[in-house]
Amino acid sequence: xxxxxxxxxxxxxxxxxxxVADRIVQGGLTAAIVERExxxxxxxxxxxxxxxxLLRDAAAxxxxxxxxxAREAVTGDLDVAAVLRRRDxxxxxxxxxxxxxxxxxxxxxxxxGQGRIGGERAVEVVDTDDVVTTLQARHxxxxxxxxxxxxxxxxxxADTKPWTSxxxxxxxSVPGRLAIIxxxxxxxxxxxxxxxxxxxxTLVSLDGVLPTVEAFAAEHVTASLKESGVDLHPxxxxxxxRRDETGTVHLTLVDGTTIVSDELLVxxxxxxxxxxxxxxxxxxxxxxxxxxDESLRVLDAAGSPVGDGWLYAAGDVNRRAMLTHQGKYQxxxxxxxxxxxxxxxxxxxxxxxxHAATADERxxxxxxxxxxxxxxxxxxxxxxxxxxLDVRAVEYDLGAVAGATLHADGYRGRAGMVVDxxxxxxxxxxxxxxxxxxxxxxxxxxxxxxxxxxRLWHAVPAYPTVSEIWLRLLETYGREG
Numbered sequence: 340x341x342x343x344x345x346x347x348x349x350x351x352x353x354x355x356x357x358x359v360a361d362r363i364v365q366g367g368l369t370a371a372i373v374e375r376e377x378x379x380x381x382x383x384x385x386x387x388x389x390x391x392x393l394l395r396d397a398a399a400x401x402x403x404x405x406x407x408x409a410r411e412a413v414t415g416d417l418d419v420a421a422v423l424r425r426r427d428x429x430x431x432x433x434x435x436x437x438x439x440x441x442x443x444x445x446x447x448x449x450x451x452g453q454g455r456i457g458g459e460r461a462v463e464v465v466d467t468d469d470v471v472t473t474l475q476a477r478h479x480x481x482x483x484x485x486x487x488x489x490x491x492x493x494x495x496x497a498d499t500k501p502w503t504s505x506x507x508x509x510x511x512s513v514p515g516r517l518a519i520i521x522x523x524x525x526x527x528x529x530x531x532x533x534x535x536x537x538x539x540x541t542l543v544s545l546d547g548v549l550p551t552v553e554a555f556a557a558e559h560v561t562a563s564l565k566e567s568g569v570d571l572h573p574x575x576x577x578x579x580x581r582r583d584e585t586g587t588v589h590l591t592l593v594d595g596t597t598i599v600s601d602e603l604l605v606x607x608x609x610x611x612x613x614x615x616x617x618x619x620x621x622x623x624x625x626x627x628x629x630x631x632d633e634s635l636r637v638l639d640a641a642g643s644p645v646g647d648g649w650l651y652a653a654g655d656v657n658r659r660a661m662l663t664h665q666g667k668y669q670x671x672x673x674x675x676x677x678x679x680x681x682x683x684x685x686x687x688x689x690x691x692x693x694h695a696a697t698a699d700e701r702x703x704x705x706x707x708x709x710x711x712x713x714x715x716x717x718x719x720x721x722x723x724x725x726x727x728l729d730v731r732a733v734e735y736d737l738g739a740v741a742g743a744t745l746h747a748d749g750y751r752g753r754a755g756m757v758v759d760x761x762x763x764x765x766x767x768x769x770x771x772x773x774x775x776x777x778x779x780x781x782x783x784x785x786x787x788x789x790x791x792x793x794r795l796w797h798a799v800p801a802y803p804t805v806s807e808i809w810l811r812l813l814e815t816y817g818r819e820g
Contacts (some may be wrong), residue, residue: 345371346569348476349464349483350454350616352442355654355666360447361673368681370447371474372545373454373464379438382663384430384503390528392426393508394708397535397736401710402773405747415712419513419536430509448747450474454484455617456626460649464619479649481673482616482637483666486609486655494579499588501580502604504529507701513538514601518590520550521575527560527709528602534541534567535710541570541598543577543590547602549707552718555734556713558772563710570595593765597647611656621645628658633688633695635673638760648684651677660699672696701766702787706776711752714775716782717767720757732757733815737772740811741803747773754778754808759818770808792816 347363348358351375363370370589372720377384403409428440433501435495442449450464450472458464460476490496502510507529513536519526534540537774542548548564548571549557564570576593582605583589590598611804614626622639623629629652630639636644637652652668653673676694679686687693698704707713720732737743737752744750752772759766768782785795796813 343371343698344475346477347479348474349481349485350462351485352378353483353485354382355670357482358667358670359483359625359653361445362671363430363678364446366678367427368678371450372447373462375453377435378442385508387663389426389430389508391708392429393532394528428608433662455611456620457617459646469518478571479651482652482656484612484656485819486611487766489608489610490605491607493577493582498579499582499603503601505608507604516600517602517604519604519606520598522546523606523764524707525656526606530564532571533710542573543572545576547573552713553755553769555622556769559711559771560709605666608714612655621703629656631657634676635669660703662705662810665699668698698787702783704779704783706779710770712775713771714770716779717786718757719767723757724764729760730757731760733812733819735811735815737770740805740807742807743807745803746805754812756812764793
């Protein structure tokens with residue numbers, strides 16, 4: 340490409356970077372995007388899409404078997420090869436041609452290579468032949484490089500070449516025995532998927548299963564994992580690992596327990612992709628998370644915007660809310676904000692303002708595609724209390740709602756809401772049960788809209804649907820108050 344000067348340069352062409360660039364171009368500015376791997380990023384090829392494809396067939400089979408008439412029509416087990424082929428389609432066979440075409444159609448220039456800060460509003464792109472192209476931004480540079488799996492410093496672990504979320508999402512076959520270290524979202528979802536696909540799964544987690552969600556939700560998922568045959572070692576740590584000459588992995592836990600597996604998945608958190616960005620030229624430590632202000636400008640150690648405020652960070656790399664949809668939300672906000680500043684227009688960073696990412700703090704949405712699913716929005720009771728809010732929480736048996744009893748025989752689930760009593764609004768919602776994912780948006784609207792409970796009484800849920808849980812929670816809150 341002959342053009343090397345753009346209004347905005349984005350480093351990282353995952354969903355966050357793509358959305359930033361798109362908003363920039365829609366706002367009448369020019370944008371270039373730099374990517375060292377596949378355009379489309381982690382979500383498209385190694386996370387959201389392929390992992391949910393791995394989970395979906397088993398979920399559909401469980402749903403059919405939960406109904407007596409449908410159960411009789413189901414014969415045989417999952418076709419694992421067919422599941423993997425469908426997964427491959429959703430990962431576009433790890434080919435980014437479609438995403439590249441989208442960028443071209445959106446009017447965004449693509450530069451392939453490692454992007455690094457080379458100076459004031461300057462980005463150097465180093466390609467695979469070590470040829471360096473320097474790009475210059477008129478207004479802003481946005482870092483959207485995401486994160487990668489963190490491998491803890493356990494003796495022997497790195498030498499075993501363990502799976503991370505990438506290998507788990509893209510595996511060409513299902514191992515007979517799979518050990519998983521970490522009970523968070525990745526560990527729990529992959530335990531659910533690989534157990535259903537026929538692996539004997541062992542899950543080891545120092546903090547238990549899904550430690551950041553409401554306890555009642557974690558308890559339902561824990562019980563289900565046990566019922567599905569997953570060997571759980573909660574509150575256990577890993578002491579050392581080795582892979583023998585046959586390829587078998589041997590794990591020793593801190594309590595002396597030994598585990599033998601064919602593959603090992605490490606799902607113990609994430610680390611930022613900031614090691615090769617040239618941050619040292621700005622006085623920032625390479626390899627660390629980027630701290631940002633409310634406009635997503637990157638801050639230096641003193642808490643001031645870097646330079647004159649031309650550097651921004653969106654998505655995982657700023658650690659505000661490490662979920663694809665929240666990163667895309669930040670991308671829309673920061674893209675529109677940069678456009679507004681470039682055109683000399685007012686910026687609204689007030690809570691819930693046009694250019695604010697308020698939901699990162701108050702209304703984060705999340706669905707965990709375990710068995711059963713967990714849907715959550717906003718704060719847990721513990722987080723709300725720690726934030727100094729005067730809250731009261733109520734729960735209700737989701738399986739007792741008419742829509743749930745129709746949905747599946749023996750439906751088991753639970754839902755709860757956390758209410759800020761001083762404002763009479765919901766600040767947190769969690770549901771656990773089969774197919775509760777579709778409850779998440781109603782909760783997001785109630786929390787982001789700060790709808791008073793008195794008004795929510797008039798949001799009448801259709802009968803008989805699972806959404807009747809809202810009425811039951813409101814009734815329970817009223818009785819217990």
